[in-house]
Amino acid sequence: MTMTQRLADMAESARSDAFADGDLHVMRLSILDWAACAIAGQHEPVTKAVRHVELENSGVPVATVIGARTKLPMRGAAMVNGTAAHALDFDDTHFAHIGHPSAVIVSAALAMAEAQGDMNGDHFLRGAFIGAEASVHVGVWLGRGHYEAGFHQTATAGTIGAAVAGAAIMNLSRAQAISAIGLAATRAAGLKVQFGTMGKPYHAGMSAATAVEAVHAAMKGLEGAREVLEGPFGFGATHHGQADEAAFSQSGMRFPSVSHKYHACCHGTHASIEACLELAGKCDVKTVEAVEVKVHPRWLDVCAIPQPQTRLEAKFSLSATCALALLGRSLTTDMSFERDVILARDVVELRDKVHVVGDAGLTDTQAQVRIIAAGQSFEATHDLAAQAPLAVREKRVRAKAAALLGQTKADALWSAITASGGFDLSAFTYELRQEA
Amino acid sequence: MTMTQRLADMAESARSDAFADGDLHVMRLSILDWAACAIAGQHEPVTKAVRHVELENSGVPVATVIGARTKLPMRGAAMVNGTAAHALDFDDTHFAHIGHPSAVIVSAALAMAEAQGDMNGDHFLRGAFIGAEASVHVGVWLGRGHYEAGFHQTATAGTIGAAVAGAAIMNLSRAQAISAIGLAATRAAGLKVQFGTMGKPYHAGMSAATAVEAVHAAMKGLEGAREVLEGPFGFGATHHGQADEAAFSQSGMRFPSVSHKYHACCHGTHASIEACLELAGKCDVKTVEAVEVKVHPRWLDVCAIPQPQTRLEAKFSLSATCALALLGRSLTTDMSFERDVILARDVVELRDKVHVVGDAGLTDTQAQVRIIAAGQSFEATHDLAAQAPLAVREKRVRAKAAALLGQTKADALWSAITASGGFDLSAFTYELRQEA
Numbered sequence A, B: 001m002t003m004t005q006r007l008a009d010m011a012e013s014a015r016s017d018a019f020a021d022g023d024l025h026v027m028r029l030s031i032l033d034w035a036a037c038a039i040a041g042q043h044e045p046v047t048k049a050v051r052h053v054e055l056e057n058s059g060v061p062v063a064t065v066i067g068a069r070t071k072l073p074m075r076g077a078a079m080v081n082g083t084a085a086h087a088l089d090f091d092d093t094h095f096a097h098i099g100h101p102s103a104v105i106v107s108a109a110l111a112m113a114e115a116q117g118d119m120n121g122d123h124f125l126r127g128a129f130i131g132a133e134a135s136v137h138v139g140v141w142l143g144r145g146h147y148e149a150g151f152h153q154t155a156t157a158g159t160i161g162a163a164v165a166g167a168a169i170m171n172l173s174r175a176q177a178i179s180a181i182g183l184a185a186t187r188a189a190g191l192k193v194q195f196g197t198m199g200k201p202y203h204a205g206m207s208a209a210t211a212v213e214a215v216h217a218a219m220k221g222l223e224g225a226r227e228v229l230e231g232p233f234g235f236g237a238t239h240h241g242q243a244d245e246a247a248f249s250q251s252g253m254r255f256p257s258v259s260h261k262y263h264a265c266c267h268g269t270h271a272s273i274e275a276c277l278e279l280a281g282k283c284d285v286k287t288v289e290a291v292e293v294k295v296h297p298r299w300l301d302v303c304a305i306p307q308p309q310t311r312l313e314a315k316f317s318l319s320a321t322c323a324l325a326l327l328g329r330s331l332t333t334d335m336s337f338e339r340d341v342i343l344a345r346d347v348v349e350l351r352d353k354v355h356v357v358g359d360a361g362l363t364d365t366q367a368q369v370r371i372i373a374a375g376q377s378f379e380a381t382h383d384l385a386a387q388a389p390l391a392v393r394e395k396r397v398r399a400k401a402a403a404l405l406g407q408t409k410a411d412a413l414w415s416a417i418t419a420s421g422g423f424d425l426s427a428f429t430y431e432l433r434q435e436a
Helices: A003-013 A021-040 A045-057 A074-086 A101-115 A121-149 A153-169 A174-187 A199-219 A245-249 A267-280 A297-301 A311-315 A318-326 A345-351 A390-405 A407-417 A425-433 B003-013 B021-040 B045-057 B074-086 B101-115 B121-149 B153-169 B174-187 B199-219 B245-249 B267-280 B297-301 B311-315 B318-326 B345-351 B390-405 B407-417 B425-433
Strands: A288-295 A354-358 A366-373 A376-383 B288-295 B354-358 B366-373 B376-383
Touching (some): A021 A101, A021 A121, A021 A390, A045 B074, A101 A153, A101 A425, A121 A153, A121 A425, A174 B199, A199 B045, A267 A318, A267 A366, A311 A318, B021 B101, B021 B407, B021 B425, B045 B074, B045 B199, B101 B121, B101 B153, B101 B425, B267 B366, B297 B354, B318 B345, B318 B354, B407 B425
Parallel strands (some): A288 A354, B288 B354
Antiparallel strands (some): B366 B376
């Protein structure tokens, strides 16, 4: 069976009810997380630019646009919402996929579900889930070589996964699904050289829009090649993919191990922040004499700014973020890193006691923190790859959403997502539009 | 100076009047050729599917859509028109670029020019010309390795060239132009595995639309990376480009050597058809005893079907197309290859006297035809790379347009393109819309 056929099978599987509710519940968390990030990212310059373009084009209003009262055609909505969701770089991350699945997948899936009119919300939820699952599968199949060659997996694998979500949500025939997946693959693009610019979040928007267009064209009769991913001239080979079919075929769902970001700073600081949060309860922070933070050496070039002076520098500073965590300060919003916060006397004093060390014995999701306080030694390790229980994850994603949007809005979104009759798509999109 | 800066320079150069009129005249011919191909391709299934998608999305009506009375936003118009222009695979070809420049460039340039409102037609013409020139430059810079790895240069180099056209036409600042070129490059895509399907013409449409979107986003303030083409992680390196800067920098204009297709069949048959047309005037076709056609061996797998039975087979048959040419039959439209034409007794008799031979001493644009008639030998060679004088090219492109659209329509389009006050954009688009 070809890769494309396997992906078409995945799209078809969403018509059944066979997914475990625990797996779907992770998707619910990611949808809340997506909404929180997208609403919080709606005023970013990149989101404004893309929304300006799409509102200027306008079109038949079928899909909700974050930050606008007007709806747009599904491709325009997917473009704006995908960009908004990734604008703060605060959306979910899947380490094996090497990408941010929900920014692309949820944006495309939601627009297509709304365009369907009286869509059953659980059908949307299942479609988004299998699309996210497909994007992780494609990311794993492409492997690290694709990323290291220069491709932005969020965008490339994301486009293909979003087409799978669309095939599920729009109930494409198998032939249509195969065309849609192939059209998405022939268009899938995005280079890491755009990192550090507005081009990075734009990639998430363009990938969601491209997938929507591919699905829409296949629905209207556009028949493309049946095997675009595989073979010596397929997407995998041409884009430096490792074409690891064994990794692709590994059984079990992959998306549920997605990581939600609880702190509005570089992902490389998160494991040590978690370790510090654990230690903060075990010792008196006022008595701390020294803090040693061990991380994988790759982070030393990325997020080890010792004495940050600006908000952006603080987000890439292991010492400052650890000090903030030990002192119990919030790390959830951009405001957590304002100059008056990061340069407060107690923060600076503690920050300067932090010593950051590279340790190749750790993975890049692990950190080890040792504190000497009142002559005693305290130690904690944390691995982002080891997921907390679902109830803990739910509590933390909801707290993050509340920090970004306020408790009322976060609760209203969560109520729509977990409505007793199933995902309430109309209440959910109503809440998104109220933020405009 | 980086590649991106050179392309931005090209966009800026279009504001001057410095282009030679002979070079611009080739662009005029290509615009007529584009219109003829797009109008003739408007009812193809692929064009219908894409137009259906875009009309369903609708939007602010600023740009003409081939085959529709309604206008669309510039990106939707570029998508439909690019697809239509390449639907018959009858549009212009540039051998050094390894692609079809005008399908992508003219579609994007026209939509953007119309969106400008009171656009000066000659500004559009210069913008389209420099965009086509840029696409050829990028195609040459990427080189054959990019194509052989599996990429469709029409789409990839075309997207970047169309962004250059847009930067010129929309009068982008230098910073905006650099963002637009980078966004186009990060999105440029298209795999040859789509050849033989509707995916191929779709590539021309998607590339035109992508370029329009990139230019539009840059205009609205989206700032991307400044160097997306160059460097070890840029588009060239990641996409198996040869990054031949010397080839890029070679002086002189490249687009003017573009080839227009005068026959509605595989490009590999064109050189031998031309040689046969020359010989038809020199001998009595009724007395032909044998015909020997020598072409580069690569064509033997492509277009040497000896006894074609269908229209599609005839288009890939050196023997049938040579027989039709010697007998003075039209080769200009799809109808030229209907079964009753290609299986007529005189055609079959002559076709069976044709012997096709591979000769590695020829280039793939050359053919050598030798005829034995009434005991005498006649010989002619033709090289598509050797351009006929401009007046001859004009006569032939206009004859092709008349064969596809009728004399009246072809003349009206040409009058608009060559109006005494300069390119008459409003008369030109009026003629395009009348075909809906």
